[in-house]
Amino acid sequence: MAVLTNAERIKRWARFMRENNESIPVSKDQLRAVYDAVDDFVETIQTPYNQAIPQPARGLLSSRQKARILMDVIEERFVRLP
Amino acid sequence: MASGNTLCVFTATAGVPPSSNYATLDTRNSQPVLEFDAATDESIVFEGILPSNYSGGGITCVLQWAGDTATTGDVMWTTEFERRATDMDSDSFATVVAGAAASCNGTSGIPTYTSIAHTDGAQIDSLAVGEGFRFRVTRDANHASDTMAGDAVLIAVLLKET
Numbered sequence: 001m002a003v004l005t006n007a008e009r010i011k012r013w014a015r016f017m018r019e020n021n022e023s024i025p026v027s028k029d030q031l032r033a034v035y036d037a038v039d040d041f042v043e044t045i046q047t048p049y050n051q052a053i054p055q056p057a058r059g060l061l062s063s064r065q066k067a068r069i070l071m072d073v074i075e076e077r078f079v080r081l082p
Numbered sequence: 083m084a085s086g087n088t089l090c091v092f093t094a095t096a097g098v099p100p101s102s103n104y105a106t107l108d109t110r111n112s113q114p115v116l117e118f119d120a121a122t123d124e125s126i127v128f129e130g131i132l133p134s135n136y137s138g139g140g141i142t143c144v145l146q147w148a149g150d151t152a153t154t155g156d157v158m159w160t161t162e163f164e165r166r167a168t169d170m171d172s173d174s175f176a177t178v179v180a181g182a183a184a185s186c187n188g189t190s191g192i193p194t195y196t197s198i199a200h201t202d203g204a205q206i207d208s209l210a211v212g213e214g215f216r217f218r219v220t221r222d223a224n225h226a227s228d229t230m231a232g233d234a235v236l237i238a239v240l241l242k243e244t
Contacts, residue, residue, distance in 0.1 A: 010121070013121070014119070014120070014121035014122070017119075017120045017121060017231050017232045017233070018119060018120075018121075018232075018233070020151055020232060021151065022151060023151055023152075023153055023190050024151045024152045024153065024154075024231045024232050025152075025153050025154055026154065026231060027154060027155045027229040027230070027231060028120055028121075028155065028228070028229050028230065028231045029229060030231075031231045
């Protein structure tokens with residue numbers, strides 16, 4: 001899947017600012033740059049992430065399922081409050 | 083005597099949302115605030131009557147606001163008046179007056195006071211004593227100088243004679 005379009009990045013960036021409830025010590029532009037960088041980073045890890053998934057799941061799960069599992073692990077490790 | 087006189091005070095709960103792109107009413111520590119988005123221009127309208135102690139010196143609008151979550155960055159506020167002398171079914175606000183870039187406090191939740199001065203006459207839509215008016219506050223979120231991430235929360239507005 002290709003990187004997000006500019007409009008999609010803007011949408012996500014705007015939503016983050018709207019929903020965030022933690023202190024933000026950076027400017028809007030700096031936050032937007034994070035979204036650009038993270039989207040570009042995700043593009044670079046698609047292949048190694050897929051390689052990290054053991055067979056037969058690697059060959060049988062859909063891209064969406066693999067993405068949801070990654071999101072789930074990240075959320076449990078870094079986002080969900082104890 | 084006239085300069086500095088308080089003309090009107092509006093708190094967040096007095097805000098009337100426009101039909102679209104309106105600041106949303108919320109609470110912060112049980113205190114009503116109006117939240118202005120960081121990515122889309124949003125507005126709120128207040129309604130009043132120009133009191134008899136106005137002496138024609140112009141009106142300074144003092145916005146009491148804070149960063150919702152931000153501890154750095156600037157907000158671009160604009161204000162405009164509409165004299166209630168035309169058909170209520172159409173908006174007829176006078177030309178917008180833009181404030182300078184206003185920096186949020188380094189601690190989220192501590193208010194900043196930002197003043198925007200309107201000269202008498204056209205900038206207050208030629209409003210006269212005893213006349214009804216609407217007063218619109220907008221965050222110009224897509225302005226290049228509006229750099230504060232997250233919502234700007236408007237707490238209250240003071241209109242005083244300049």
